[in-house]
Amino acid sequence: MILVSSCLAGMKVRYNGTDCLDETIQKLLNENKAIAVCPELLGGFSTPREPAEIIGGNGEDVLAGTAKVVDRSGTDVTDMYLEGAYITLAKAQEVSATMVVLKENSPSCGSAMIYNGEFKGKKIAGNGVTTALLRKNGIKVTSEENWLL
Numbered sequence: 001m002i003l004v005s006s007c008l009a010g011m012k013v014r015y016n017g018t019d020c021l022d023e024t025i026q027k028l029l030n031e032n033k034a035i036a037v038c039p040e041l042l043g044g045f046s047t048p049r050e051p052a053e054i055i056g057g058n059g060e061d062v063l064a065g066t067a068k069v070v071d072r073s074g075t076d077v078t079d080m081y082l083e084g085a086y087i088t089l090a091k092a093q094e095v096s097a098t099m100v101v102l103k104e105n106s107p108s109c110g111s112a113m114i115y116n117g118e119f120k121g122k123k124i125a126g127n128g129v130t131t132a133l134l135r136k137n138g139i140k141v142t143s144e145e146n147w148l149l
């Protein structure tokens with residue numbers, strides 16, 4: 001079974017109420033070859049919500065307690081990001097996911113790039129909180145940008 005980000009499957013779950021539809025990924029879902037998860041909704045957020053970025057590092061640093069996730073108003077939302085990550089990990093293990101394709105650049109789902117914490121649209125190399133937790137548990141994570149390669 002393949003685990004994919006809900007927004008890639010066309011669900012309007014992003015912070016601003018939009019999706020990031022990838023038709024190939026949506027087709028996998030329609031053919032029951034994939035299941036969709038949104039770590040942020042699983043962590044207790046709703047849509048729309050404020051955008052958030054990791055400050056002080058990347059997802060691995062958040063897991064280690066040396067970085068945090070903060071929304072644009074300055075509220076520390078780290079605990080909700082961790083909650084969503086652990087629920088996503090449980091789902092991936094439950095379905096014995098053989099592939100995980102998550103949305104690039106997200107503070108939850110990014111697997112190569114994330115925003116740098118300044119809310120200015122600047123990206124840095126790094127992974128999101130959910131990706132970091134999945135990888136820490138031996139699960140391979142890729143993104144919509146390179147999963148077919």
Ligand code: SF4
Nearest residue numbers: 005007038103106109
């Ligand atoms: Fe949800 Fe991940 Fe998509 Fe963000 S990138 S909306 S957390 S599935």
